[in-house]
Amino acid sequence: xxxxxxxxxxxxxxxxxDDVSFRVERGEILGFLGPNGAGKTTTMRILTGYIPAxxxxxxxxxxxxxxxxxxxxxxxxxLPETPPLYPDMTVREYLDFVARIKGVAAAERRTRVxxxxxxxHIDDMATRHCGKLSKGYRQRVGLAQAILHNPExxxxxxxxxxxxxxxxxETRDLIRGLGGDHTIVLSTHILPEVSQTCQRVVxxxxxxxxxxxxxxxxxxxxxxxxxxxxxxxxxxADVPTALTAVPGVTxxxxxxxxxxxxxFEVESERGRDVRRELARDIVTRGWGLxxxxxxxxxxxxxxxxxxxxxxAAEEAPRA
Amino acid sequence: MRNIIAIxxxxxxxxxxxxxAYIIIGFFALPFGVFFYLYLEAFLRQSMQMAQFGGNLNVNxxxxxxxxxxxxxxxxxxxxxxxxxxxxxxxxxxTIELLLTSPVTDFQIIxxxxxxxxxxxxxxxxxxxxxVAILFVYGHPEWRPLVAAYLGLLLMGGAFLSVGLFIxxxxxxQIVAGMVSFVVFLLLWIVGWxxxxxxxxxxxxxxxxxxxxxxxxxxxxxxxxxHVLYYVSLIxxxxxxxxxxxxxxxWRG
Numbered sequence: 001x002x003x004x005x006x007x008x009x010x011x012x013x014x015x016x017x018d019d020v021s022f023r024v025e026r027g028e029i030l031g032f033l034g035p036n037g038a039g040k041t042t043t044m045r046i047l048t049g050y051i052p053a054x055x056x057x058x059x060x061x062x063x064x065x066x067x068x069x070x071x072x073x074x075x076x077x078x079l080p081e082t083p084p085l086y087p088d089m090t091v092r093e094y095l096d097f098v099a100r101i102k103g104v105a106a107a108e109r110r111t112r113v114x115x116x117x118x119x120x121h122i123d124d125m126a127t128r129h130c131g132k133l134s135k136g137y138r139q140r141v142g143l144a145q146a147i148l149h150n151p152e153x154x155x156x157x158x159x160x161x162x163x164x165x166x167x168x169x170e171t172r173d174l175i176r177g178l179g180g181d182h183t184i185v186l187s188t189h190i191l192p193e194v195s196q197t198c199q200r201v202v203x204x205x206x207x208x209x210x211x212x213x214x215x216x217x218x219x220x221x222x223x224x225x226x227x228x229x230x231x232x233x234x235x236x237a238d239v240p241t242a243l244t245a246v247p248g249v250t251x252x253x254x255x256x257x258x259x260x261x262x263x264f265e266v267e268s269e270r271g272r273d274v275r276r277e278l279a280r281d282i283v284t285r286g287w288g289l290x291x292x293x294x295x296x297x298x299x300x301x302x303x304x305x306x307x308x309x310x311x312a313a314e315e316a317p318r319a
Numbered sequence: 320m321r322n323i324i325a326i327x328x329x330x331x332x333x334x335x336x337x338x339x340a341y342i343i344i345g346f347f348a349l350p351f352g353v354f355f356y357l358y359l360e361a362f363l364r365q366s367m368q369m370a371q372f373g374g375n376l377n378v379n380x381x382x383x384x385x386x387x388x389x390x391x392x393x394x395x396x397x398x399x400x401x402x403x404x405x406x407x408x409x410x411x412x413x414t415i416e417l418l419l420t421s422p423v424t425d426f427q428i429i430x431x432x433x434x435x436x437x438x439x440x441x442x443x444x445x446x447x448x449x450x451v452a453i454l455f456v457y458g459h460p461e462w463r464p465l466v467a468a469y470l471g472l473l474l475m476g477g478a479f480l481s482v483g484l485f486i487x488x489x490x491x492x493q494i495v496a497g498m499v500s501f502v503v504f505l506l507l508w509i510v511g512w513x514x515x516x517x518x519x520x521x522x523x524x525x526x527x528x529x530x531x532x533x534x535x536x537x538x539x540x541x542x543x544x545x546h547v548l549y550y551v552s553l554i555x556x557x558x559x560x561x562x563x564x565x566x567x568x569x570w571r572g
Contacts, residue, residue, distance in 0.1 A: 011571075048420040051569055073422040084417035086329075088336040100325035101421045145417070 001183040006056035018207040031198030032187035077151035083142025087131025102149035233288035330435020402483025403497035410491035464540020471537020474550035481557025
């Protein structure tokens with residue numbers, strides 16, 4: 001549905017986007033993750049035809065965004081970082097205007113506007129002026145505007161920025177609901193958002209794609225070793241030494257710095273599950289096994305790893 | 320065409336949704352009324368004197384022509400207020416991103432904005448027709464020269480608007496757009512003043528460049544294709560520059 005090949009954007013000497021390539025399949029929700037200034041907005045602006053790329057090409061719904069911009073734009077809904085509202089217009093007037101320039105047929109205009117007002121829960125604000133709306137409502141009107149002409153592709157630049165927690169949940173539900181019918185690319189620097197709404201993640205840093213995968217795979221793949229959390233009641237015995245002796249275990253460290261605590265992090269060789277051996281060993285020693293569970297690297301840690309460590313970034317799988 | 324109308328309609332509505340339209344129309348109608356009163360007063364005094372000698376004065380030449388010539392200068396002052404926000408405001412608030420990512424061409428946006436501004440300008444001119452109507456109630460002015468004069472005003476205003484639109488498209492600051500437009504319009508007016516002192520070669524050029532100079536004949540009721548062509552080409556040139564400016568902005572990001 002969306003295909004981006006070797007996209008590069010330079011502003012003078014600054015390279016904002018550097019050789020970015022990725023694909024988004026029909027109905028998929030792709031998360032675009034990266035620190036501020038990583039090139040997320042620039043990439044999205046290229047996809048929506050707002051700015052041209054310096055090199056490379058991008059197609060949306062089969063249309064090249066540079067060669068056939070009108071056709072591509074007809075099939076794209078876009079929520080920019082700041083919702084593009086006209087303060088002097090009421091919400092309904094605004095949506096009506098957007099419907100006109102997006103090419104919604106005059107006969108359907110009213111139904112479409114009503115439908116998106118319902119869907120984004122802005123009914124009670126429909127007669128308010130856009131300039132008088134709170135940040136949360138502005139964002140929702142922006143989203144309403146993006147889905148107004150029922151586009152195949154939705155590009156959302158930080159759709160939950162500035163919302164309160166309740167609105168964030170509503171917006172995420174809305175976006176998840178839109179997935180399936182629509183192909184969605186959304187950018188964010190909030191990690192839980194990605195794992196909650198997206199099927200695939202592109203991590204971008206300093207204009208380059210550093211990782212592309214599902215949120216689950218990313219957390220699993222980028223983990224160097226398997227880590228287990230173990231809590232034992234050993235009655236003061238030397239647990240680390242005993243556990244290090246278990247075959248496959250590479251390192252044991254205290255998970256809790258308080259003295260006398262029985263919590264440890266046990267690292268094993270990559271791809272080797274040592275839970276059975278570990279449990280048997282603890283039990284045969286006569287200690288109490290209180291807890292044993294795999295520790296997953298959170299997306300935050302993965303993100304930090306790929307965006308801060310250069311070597312890690314180089315090893316990371318490319319799209 | 321549908322897109323052009325949609326944008327023109329939006330522009331026109333936004334003028335009237337804010338106080339801008341009313342301030343502009345008021346700002347224009349007030350001095351227009353003052354000029355109208357002064358010239359009419361002078362005309363009445365003169366025609367009283369003339370009546371004693373059995374002569375007759377022409378309302379078209381003595382009132383309408385002079386008022387409209389003065390109006391062309393007021394228009395020059397008012398126009399920057401109409402055009403300064405057209406692009407600058409959209410760029411500052413980010414709504415330009417909506418327009419440029421919608422399935423409309425740059426040409427449609429530019430022409431739509433131009434027509435929207437022209438709509439407000441036409442509303443301004445319609446208000447002045449109220450004054451002219453008074454002359455029709457109490458006298459018998461000729462309507463044909465009047466039509467020519469208003470056509471001239473329309474064309475001249477269009478030329479100002481198209482240049483103003485271009486200036487607005489180069490900045491995201493309304494005040495800058497307004498000030499630069501004002502100075503440019505002023506120069507386009509006073510450049511004609513050099514005509515007399517500039518000599519035989521430069522003189523005609525400066526007078527040709529002057530935007531208000533070309534209105535002269537219209538105000539007398541003469542529609543000369545030379546002047547029509549001047550205004551139409553200036554309008555086209557302004558819109559062309561706007562298109563180039565919008566496009567180059569896109570490449571620079």
